[in-house]
Amino acid sequence: MRRNETSEGRSVRLLRVGEQVRHVLSELLGRGDVHDETLQSHLVSITEVRMSPDLRHATVFVKPLLGQDEEAVLKALRQNTAFLQREVAQRVQTKYAAKLKFLADESFDEGSHIDRLLRSDHVAQDLDED
Numbered sequence: 001m002r003r004n005e006t007s008e009g010r011s012v013r014l015l016r017v018g019e020q021v022r023h024v025l026s027e028l029l030g031r032g033d034v035h036d037e038t039l040q041s042h043l044v045s046i047t048e049v050r051m052s053p054d055l056r057h058a059t060v061f062v063k064p065l066l067g068q069d070e071e072a073v074l075k076a077l078r079q080n081t082a083f084l085q086r087e088v089a090q091r092v093q094t095k096y097a098a099k100l101k102f103l104a105d106e107s108f109d110e111g112s113h114i115d116r117l118l119r120s121d122h123v124a125q126d127l128d129e130d
Contacts, residue, residue, distance in 0.1 A: 011053075017094065018049040021058050024091045025049070025084060034083065038076035042069060047105045051098065058088075058098040061105035070104050077102040 026046045028034060043065040050059045064073045077084070081100050089097035 014051045014053065014055070017055055017092065018051045018058065020092045021051070021060070021088055021098065022046050022049040024088050025060060028084065028087055033087070034080050036076045036080055038069070038072050039080070042073050044073055044077075045105075054096075055094050056096050056098060058100050060100055060102050062102055063105045074102055074104060 029039060029044050029046070032040050034040070045063045045065070046060060047063055048061045050061075051057070060077075062073065062077065064070055081102070085097060085100050088100065092098075
């Protein structure tokens with residue numbers, strides 16, 4: 001493992017820039033700077049931003065509060081991508097302006113599914129035998 005890589009294999013610089021992009025997007029959505037009725041009526045969490053190695057592309061994982069109207073929120077974000085890219089480019093100083101791609105964050109759903117499996121009677125039955 002190289003000195004400037006994390007255990008996942010991503011460089012510290014990629015993680016740092018991704019975190020800066022996440023903070024900028026969270027601030028824009030939190031303050032209501034995006035003039036879109038859907039985005040202003042929903043609380044949206046930016047859970048993670050993954051940058052490509054050349055910092056030209058950013059995959060943004062989002063989750064609306066309580067998972068309500070996820071498709072509508074994603075559609076609104078995609079419609080306002082140009083504005084968000086411009087704002088991110090102004091606030092995060094990199095050589096190239098990153099192209100944003102918005103995806104729904106499924107990690108919370110996967111976590112709840114695993115939790116339900118672990119709490120199921122079938123698994124509890126196996127644990128009682130020990």
